[in-house]
Amino acid sequence: MSEVVKAVGQVIGTISSVAAVVFGPTPLGFAFAANAALMGALTSSGERTPPVAGSVTEVIHEVNAPAPYVMGEGLVAGVERWRCAYGATLDGVPNPYLALQHDYCVGGPVESITPYVDQAPITSWYSGYLTTNSQLGACPESAALLPTGWGGYPAKDSTSKLSGKAAIMWNMKFDRDGKRFASGLPALAAYGQWVKVYDPRLDSTRPGGDGPHRVGVESTYTYSDCPALHAGTYAYGRFQNGHKVMGVGLVDDAIFWDVVAAWANVCEANGWTIFGRVTEPGDRWDNLKEICLAGGGRPALTAAGLSFLYWAPKVSLDTITEADLADDDMAVTPMTAWRDRLNTLIPKYRSPDHKWEMVAAAKEQISTFVTEDGGERSTEWPFNLVKNAGQAAQLGVYKIWETREIQPIEISVGPRLRKYRPGECLWLDLPNLGLDIKAVIMKRSFDPARMVTRLTLMSETDAKHPYALGRTGSPPPTPALGQTAEDRDKLSAAAQAPSGYVRNLISSSSTNPASGILTAMDAGTTATINITGHSRVYSDQTVTVAGGTINGLDFATTYYVFYDDALREGGSVVYGYTTDVAASGNSDANPGRHAVGSIITPADGAASTTGGGVYDAGAIIAGVNWQDYL
Known part of the structure; x- marks a missing residue:
């Protein structure tokens, strides 16, 4: 996938240099040309199990570290961008102060940010020895992010502003008595409600919308932990001072915002939320897929634009009969290959009760399928941007059901059905193919010369929805609380x-x-x-x-x-x-x-x-x- 994305990126970069296709408003024809190149290439690769994301509680120390983008509510460590020891000699200790600048999230201002030490609010143990200065990442920021508590900081001044990034300046004083920080620096992190999003339901310029939101006008965005809204916002991209700082960068007309709105309603009804971090430079397509997965969805790319498929009960909008078929080859796979079917899945999620690490919940299993397969067929599936065991369990059951649906169903139809797009449901009344079922359009292509639409569909089983949404999940046992930084400092000081x-x-x-x-x-x-x-x-x-x-x-x-x-x-x-x-x-x-x-x-x-x-x-x-x- 990464090589495909790289190649497509070069194509789009060429188009952008001529017409600024992706990075700003353009004539619709140019926008679709660029997006068609991107979408056509990206759809050539199938779905794969995503890799398990790493820890979000360890500070990133790298040269040219990637930019973090945090969604939802939770705790993350930052990227250390600056470290400076400074100050006049104090009690015989030269440079007694240590200033650390940690960046937590681009695309600000975020909703809130609170400094945490050892995954808890800062206690009085550090009074007089630790100060913090936080910013939400307004663009532009009104003041520089400077250390507080002790003067004489030489590296920056009031002009050293850090706009658009949620960040904390940590400042520590060396304890001459050897008590504070005796065990070393504690784990530094921030708890927050992170990036804001565009919600098409709150945009009065869109059909059915009502409110002040305007796509691309980030001052109108508001905080939400809805996966669908984060998927739409990331697909559009985050822009500051006319430059894209995060996201895919599709133009407004290339995103099906009505689908995003409907999907957001489903996420909120199910109680599905998102929390986690993606980074760039990186594979933006994989980032988008991870964001979608938290809401039970996936991106669906066509030459017309970006839509989204998502798990939810569906109503048939039309019926395809034998009279609608074109004279093209047809293919139906009556049953998924045995090696690809699942009956058991172990969902992994990012647990707040386990220090925000990825943990495995209890396995989800459908006994009827185990009997059909003659034994357990299982896999682990990481939901990297999910923090709730119940939500991970529900998504895991949906994954099992998806491997049992009839797919792919490939047919070509006449011009009457050309208006339907991925994610929409049709009834297939095709006795010659042995089909009398509901099916969801997964892919769609259109041949204007012949007025023929090629559809790839997957069967839709109504019973899976109440079954999946009834799962509550079983998180692993909560580990015993470990020592705090204060406890470790006291033990270390005593041992010295x-x-x-x-x-x-x-x-x-x-x-x-x-x-x-x-x-x-x-x-x-x-x-x-x-x-x-x-x-x-x-x-x-x-x-x-x-x-x-x-x-x-x-x-x-x-x-x-x-x-x-x-x-x-x-x-x-x-x-x-x-x-x-x-x-x-x-x-x-x-x-x-x-x-x-x-x-x-x-x-x-x-x-x-x-x-x-x-x-x-x-x-x-x-x-x-x-x-x-x-």
Whole structure:
């Protein structure tokens, strides 16, 4: 296919250079000449199983990387276009800041874009160490995409605008304490509702349309995740400043927009959506087929223009009888070859519950067909732009049925039937061929000299539609959640220092103030200890520790209060208590334990007491009672 497309591209390029056929408005005759060349060549290749698309969550690092085009709603990683370390020396670290420009989608402005770290929104863990600056990709953009948070960025200025591309400028500060980014840079991505589309149903200049949409006027486009609308929009192409930036590039009159509108209604009724990414340079025809497949369709090319075939219940528009046949050869394949028939299909789809990777859903099987074939005949089929298991299952069942239909049926008919086009349904009342069935036109060609239309059809079984649309799909088990970037950073930071060294820092630390941190009071039937917020002073740093409360304690009892903080971060800690002094201190069993002090709760009805505070936590290890320091 790629060689065919390449050759056709050269033909169209030649025509375009003369009449600008594909890339802008032209006389209709020139448009059809170019499109006929494209369509005639592309229809020469049959359908094949599409390759499984790669990961959309890995950042693309390539020289002259392709341009990404993202449809629907979901998460994708970007293409890294710029990386720059910069800034004056900070805490002895030269170039402490790292700016990364990631492009996510051309054809903007997109509907929305949100920075994600490790496939989740950015948490407070990165506060003060990570900033982002996002743009939707307006054309033109009103401002340059520059790093935020820290100044001194040398590579770009206010004139360095990036129009038409949804992008994020990530900016990171080196953590001198070795905590943030200790495990390396986290997985950077963006969650969004991506490109907008042209909807012929919202165009009041078209029959049946009502609204402001105008083909080629991208400011009128709106967001949608409907596969049919994305197929039509990609076939027309995305244009910015008069240049095509993505898509096939067919002219308006060469696309059957009425078919796109009808197909869009079917997709929406079925709940079929699209999500995923295609890239260019690449095979635009394969891209278009992938987009169509998400909506149960395929492109249908004729010399008159581009139409679309799609799975949906159909009504016969006319009947072909023996009187309509021309004196040409006819061919009917009564049954698909055994090697080409399927009775089982394993649909693969891009699962949000599996980190947006392609996964296999449960197999879809039609038992009647298994019996007919004498055993299971199966294949995997990737629906690369589908993110729902139920939708993938429905499309998979349609694929099975398609291999069971009578096809191809090749006949030639007279001029009465020349108006019908691919995707439309006719009844075949042809007893000499053994046919009394509904059939869908798959291909059509017309000989004007003889006024003969050559039709290639496939039988249409009404029962397949409720059967396929009743499938709900069974996704694979959801994997257990892995570590977050914050979890990995903390583990890596802890691993960078020997445990004995960290224990010594903790056991020799003190509180500020050194006493009076704990207050115990009569709370009615039990006693309560209140812990006042304070500072923890280590030999290498000081952190702030939030206060807390411990309820439900006995009266007139000595309690030892502590908390665990192996990374010495402070903040909101979880306080514990014990009546065993040894259990409250730093030890081999509890290497991250911080003693806060001891206090004796009041007797029932007695006044409040105070206590707590540590100026040498290591005293516990030596067996010295804290009461000596109160």
